[in-house]
Amino acid sequence: MKQLRLPVLVSFxxxxxxxxxxxxxxxxxxxxxxxxxxxxxxxxxAQGIVADILNVMGLKGDFEVKAAKIAxxxxxxxxxxxYLLYNPVFIAALNDATGNDWASxxxxxxxxxxxxxxxxxxxxxxxxxxxxxDEFSGYIMQRLGASLEEAETAMKLAADVNGTATHPGRTxxxxxxxxxxxxxxxxxxxxxxxxxxxxxxxxxxxxxLSTVEDSGITNLKEPGIFVKKEHIIAQVSFDDDSTxxxxxxxxxxxxxxxxxxxxxxxxxxxxxSNEFPYVIDSTTERLFIDRSGIIVNKERMVVGKIRKHS
Numbered sequence: 001m002k003q004l005r006l007p008v009l010v011s012f013x014x015x016x017x018x019x020x021x022x023x024x025x026x027x028x029x030x031x032x033x034x035x036x037x038x039x040x041x042x043x044x045x046a047q048g049i050v051a052d053i054l055n056v057m058g059l060k061g062d063f064e065v066k067a068a069k070i071a072x073x074x075x076x077x078x079x080x081x082x083y084l085l086y087n088p089v090f091i092a093a094l095n096d097a098t099g100n101d102w103a104s105x106x107x108x109x110x111x112x113x114x115x116x117x118x119x120x121x122x123x124x125x126x127x128x129x130x131x132x133x134d135e136f137s138g139y140i141m142q143r144l145g146a147s148l149e150e151a152e153t154a155m156k157l158a159a160d161v162n163g164t165a166t167h168p169g170r171t172x173x174x175x176x177x178x179x180x181x182x183x184x185x186x187x188x189x190x191x192x193x194x195x196x197x198x199x200x201x202x203x204x205x206x207x208x209l210s211t212v213e214d215s216g217i218t219n220l221k222e223p224g225i226f227v228k229k230e231h232i233i234a235q236v237s238f239d240d241d242s243t244x245x246x247x248x249x250x251x252x253x254x255x256x257x258x259x260x261x262x263x264x265x266x267x268x269x270x271x272x273s274n275e276f277p278y279v280i281d282s283t284t285e286r287l288f289i290d291r292s293g294i295i296v297n298k299e300r301m302v303v304g305k306i307r308k309h310s
Contacts, residue, residue, distance in 0.1 A: 041091050043067055048277065050065050050108055063083055064083050070086075072087055072107065097157060100150065102141065102153060105144065106146075109141065113132065113137055117132050117136065125167065127172075131172060134177050145251045151178075152177050232247045234293075236304060236307075238303060239304055240303070253266075266287070
């Protein structure tokens with residue numbers, strides 16, 4: 001495992017009296033060193049992750065996200081209000097050790113799963129509830145575009161091998177994550193198959209050929225594959241092509257639709273920047289996206305805008 005170094009001073013916002021909260025559902029990770037070079041993810045970062053998770057579910061959360069003096073992460077009820085608590089240094093250490101940010105997404109998705117499954121109303125952590133939250137995490141990870149390996153990385157690295165009175169062992173938890181991931185994958189495949197012959201509300205890429213000459217872009221879909229408009233999460237406009245049809249898909253693909261064809265232009269990715277938390281990598285350039293959806297090029301010139309698909 002990577003050896004990480006903890007700075008002498010780390011700044012937290014500590015949630016007041018977390019032990020007074022009722023019905024605490026926690027993660028149980030003990031194999032992560034709390035020595036970390038990063039300062040920890042900010043509350044804004046965590047809130048952004050939670051917003052992405054809720055958005056893919058079509059939900060609005062009625063809980064607050066708070067950094068807290070806890071071992072890792074927890075879903076709690078305090079004075080009748082629901083909270084997602086997390087240790088920012090732990091989350092940073094987990095991301096550092098796994099080499100990507102999917103780890104923090106999976107941990108927060110797990111805690112959201114506790115809230116949405118009503119576990120914090122039923123008495124807190126116990127093995128069955130933990131597996132339900134793990135399955136929810138796997139489902140969310142697939143919906144957000146993570147591979148099964150990425151969905152399981154945090155659990156493989158940090159979970160205890162043996163179970164306890166409150167948490168199952170690592171193998172059972174990995175199986176639950178895989179079940180959730182597969183369920184989301186099967187749902188998507190079923191949606192596409194069920195609507196192949198339905199002309200309403202779908203995009204039909206017809207006569208799709210191979211790479212478009214001199215365009216530097218390649219096709220996203222093979223002939224005969226139909227994509228529901230529900231799989232479009234945002235519309236994209238570019239200043240130099242005001243009439244073009246550009247969309248951001250649920251898997252992060254930036255696509256263009258022209259002459260009944262769908263073309264892959266680039267891929268949305270997370271970016272280690274507070275100012276520009278996302279980038280789009282294409283075959284020709286890298287574009288940067290701020291939190292309001294403004295798209296700029298490497299010269300910081302505004303070139304477009306992402307807005308929620310209606």
